[in-house]
Amino acid sequence: MSAKKRLGALAAATALATAALGLAAPAPAAAAPVAFDNGQTITDTSGNLMHAHGGGMLKVGGTYYLVGEQRDGYLFDQVSMYSSTDLVNWTFRNDILSAESDPELSPANIERPKVIYNARTGKYVLWAHKENGVDYGDAEVAVAVSDTVAGDYDYRGSFRPLGYDSRDMTLFVDTDGEAYLISAADVNYDLNVYRLTDDYLGIEELVHVFDGYHREAPAVFQRNGVYFLVTSGATGWNANQTQYATTTNFPEGAWSGWSNAGNATTFGSQPTFVTTVTGTAGTSYLYMGDRWGPQWGGKPMDSEYVWLPIAFPSNTSMSLTWYSTLNIDAAAGTVQGVVGTEDGSPYATKFVNANSGRCIDVPGGSGTDGTLLIQYGCWNGAPQAFTFDPVYPGSKVGAIANTATGKCWDVLDQSTAPGAAVGQWGCWAGGNQRFALRAAANGNHLIVAQHSGLCLEVAGSSTANSAAIVQNTCTGAANQQWDVTGL
Structure with missing residues (x-):
């Protein structure tokens, strides 16, 4: 008897014995x-980079489908669809919409695509933010439809919903089958909530307006009868503080005020979707964010994925904690974070000039906006202690805030001119408050203002106390080199 047949006979005998004794057969081992691996690009099962940025997710049967942007530089190339059963290993399925799908789409910007299923019609419906590829003056939504989730989508055109401009957007289907578009309007100062028509292809009515909050990148989910609207601030590609509001009466409200989730840059990400992961052990809620490449001088195609389990301190509150690794069991419905060496937290540091040996200082620890940064003899005082808040954990690009005042380094008036003064201002995540730490000679760093490309230096190569900190053309001279302690 062969080894295979012996094993088969043994298994059969074991099964017969188990049945004879009235014992239950052993349960199969759980997966x-x-x-x-969080905060990274994702490689699909064919070994290619996955491009599903600004995306959304839906589940069909036991399979998750992730749809998102694929760009040619900054312009629309495709809306790509991937599938997975475990939320980690993703298989490319199709470019469901492309620049060749319609003359209107070449050139174009197609951003934040979302797909929902209409149980009434049996159709899969895609909505996205659409621009003309030249400027952001269109501010429209685009709509396409397919009979299958990963098929070629038939482009139905673009329009402004009820005449309102529309930029960052998402879709949400409630438990009663009603579907909604939530989109940034009034040049990103408002968020409008629209009810869709029964076929999900048009707008039925405007049902709520978040007026004047300057929020974008919306994502909506419902848990235990509470609806959460997750948003970012409007700071372009630069990450900022995620905030959320809640209601038990979606969408009309009353809505709560805005509350923070995550740190000041949401760990270098901007929300795009919240996925509900339901399995045998319960339900988890997965925050999905984009760590946009232009934050560190890359392109949208360089962007990375930040996915985090959402915690709920109460039924009407949520929180986000950085984890470098997630352990995901999609069958069980569990998403557990694993703390790694990168925690995304700001860390205290000093900036010592290589030419003078003096430290960057906020004079007198003043909390006044516009206070000019100077150099001063180093001492262990809070006016010389700063926190570097990276746009994502481990990045050398970020905001720099004083521990005494809480204010951020700021190239004043957003100037791009050589010699412009550097001071402090209330943190707002603008490009003139983002600085790159670039390796220089002798283990030192150059500090490069991201909006101007100029380097911070001690004016005039002075070695005296109170000399001003300014930006200037990068030369690598000693007065532009900084020993950055604590990195």
Whole structure:
């Protein structure tokens, strides 16, 4: 008897014995959680980079489908669709919409695509933010439809919903089958909530306006009868503080005020979607964010994925904690974070000039906006202690805030001119408050203002106390080199 037949006979005999004794057959071993490497690009099962930025997710049967942007530089190339059963290993399925799908789409910007299923019509419907590829003056939504989730979508055109401008957007289907578009309007100062028509292809009515809050990148989910609207501030590609509002009466409200989730840059990400992961052990809620490449001088195609389990301190509150690894068991419905060496937290540091040996200082620890930064003899005082808040954990690009005042370094008046003064201002995540730490000679760093490309230096190569800190053309001279302690 062959080894295979002996094993088969042994298994059969064991099964017969188990049945004879009235014992239950042993349960199959549970699948192990799969590790998700957070804050990275994702490679699909064919070994290619996955491009599903600004995306959304839906589940069909036991399979998750992730749809998102693929760009040619900054312009629309495709809306790409990927599938997975474990939320970690993704297989490319199709470019469901492309620049060749319609003359209107070449050139174009197609951003934040979302797909929902209409149970009434049996159709899959895609909505996205659409621009003309030249400027952002269109501010429209685009609509396409397919009979299958990963098929070629038939482009139905673009329009402004009820005449309102529309930029960052998402879709949400409530438990009663009603579908909604939530989009940034009034040049991103408002968020409008629209009810869709029964076929999900048009707008039925405007049902709520978040007026004047300057929020974008919306994502909506419902948990235990509470609806959460997750948003970012409007600071372009630069990440900022995620905030959310809640209601038990979607969408009309009353809505709560805005509350913070995550740190000041949401760990270098901007929200795009919240996925509900339901399985045998319960339900988890997965925050999905984009760590946009232009934050560090890259392109949208360089962007990375930040996915985080959402915690709920109460039924009407949520929180986000950085984890470098997630253990995801999609069958069980569990998403557990694993703390790594990168925690995304700001860290205290000093900036010592290589030419003078003096430290960057906020004179007198003043909390006044516009206070000019100077150099001064180093001492262990809070006016010389700063926190570097990276746009994502481990990045050398970020905001720099004084521990005494809480104000951020700021190239004043957003000037791009050589010699412009550097001071402090209330933190707002603008490009003139983002600085790159670039390696220089002798283990030092150059500090490069991201909006201007100029380097911070001690004016005039002075070695005296109170000399001003300014930006200037990068030369690598000693007065532009900084020993950055604590990195």
